[in-house]
Amino acid sequence: MLTPHSTVESTSSPITGLCRDCTTRVDSPKADSKPTRCPGCKSPRLLFHPELFDLGITHIDCDAFFAAIEKRDNPELEDKPVIIGGGQRGVVSTACYIARIRGVKSAMPMFKALKLCPDAIVIKPQMEKYAEAGYQIRDLMKELTPLVQPISIDEAFLDLRGTEKLHGLTPAETILNLVRNIRKTVGITVSVGLSHNKFLAKLSSDLDKPNGFTVIGQSETLERLAPMPVEKIWGVGQAMQKKLSANGIKTIGHLQCLEEAFLLKQYGNVGQHLFRLSRGLDDRIVSPEREAKSISSETTFDKDIADSDSLSKTLWLLSEKVSLRCKKASKG
Structure with a gap:
């Protein structure tokens, strides 16, 4: 069972990390005396974590x-x-x-x-240009696993568990190669979150932007979440944040100290959501891409326009854009 004081790593134990630039494995005889540069390419961008090679749920978010x-x-x-x-x-x-x-x-x-x-x-x-780049990135993702779930044009979840034999690499190594490939092929950087479920993977990707790579392991989940503000929990907007704050609940750690029954009584079904996510519990699966429910186009005028002819011309152009997008979508 996890406790808020779970130990992340033993300082005297050996640990293996990865170079984020060349993906070389970097060994350290002790966790508290890790090397500061890659022995291969001499890059200082090294990634160490005791669960680095055990996690497989990833969230990738393009930077700006x-x-x-x-x-x-x-x-x-x-x-x-x-x-x-x-x-x-x-x-x-x-x-x-x-x-x-x-x-x-x-x-x-x-x-x-x-x-x-x-x-x-x-x-x-x-x-159109952004969509083209977004589809380029998505195609690179799909080369690694069929379990790709786009959230928007510039972010997606990937489930890389079970792909080790296919690629001959751990999920962490596969993702580092993907990040390099996106930089080389598309010309932009992305930030990565690697964890044991979707909530924590998405949360992680936002902790070190831009061009970041953050890991939250299972043994450290409660400890990492505890000091974060409650609005870091998916679904907690300004209104809910104010309700929680009024009851003295300002951090995720505060939620971790409360019983599920109390949260259900205070906040209804949302209470169960708060109870689970505050403890890093999320059993949602990474679902492959679904068909778009709608296709649209819009614009904003600099000034109010009441002239029907001008509005008709703009409406016609927007209709043409929607038509083109529908045709592209129908071609797959």
Whole structure:
């Protein structure tokens, strides 16, 4: 049984890690005196974890995806703040990390984003280009396992358990090769979460962005989760966070101290959800891609338009985009 004080690793035990740049296995006779550079390529980007070779559920999230594609296609943008969006009345689709440092966030109104980052280069979204890159990445994933579950155009779960014999590699090594392949083929970086279930894999991928690789092992689950704010739990939005805070529950560790019956009484069915995820319990499987339930296209006008002819022209263009997407979808 897991306890909040589970020991992650014995400092006197040997441990084997991986180089994130060349995937060389790196041995350390003691966990508390790990090497700082790869013996092969001399990279300092080494990955050590006592359960590194035992875990197989992965979440991959592209780093500032739309902005990364634009920077890939125009190297002059590399060191500049880039915002993907459009018009004073539009919203930010995504922003590169330089713009994020200035406080720009996704879904922020453009006028507010430009106040925070007036020197930003604003680029209107080019969804066809982003979709092409997204499908490229998805194809690379499907070469490794049929158990790929896309969450959006730029993120997906993979279940790599049982693929060791197929690839001759552990899931961790397979994922590192995939990350390198995405960088080489598509030209962008991704962040990776590796764990023993979907909730923890997705949580992990967000802990070290951009270009990160985070592992949460089974033996350390409660200990890693305990200090995190409750909003890190999937499904806990602002409203639920306020309810929990009003009851003195601000961290996942606070939830870990409460009985399931109490949480059910206080919050109904959501209480069971909180009880399980606060303990890192998630039995959802990685489900392969499902067909899209809808296909759409939209735009935002800089100013209000009441003229029916102008609106009809815009509607016609949007209809054409939807038609093209439907045709592409029907071809598979």
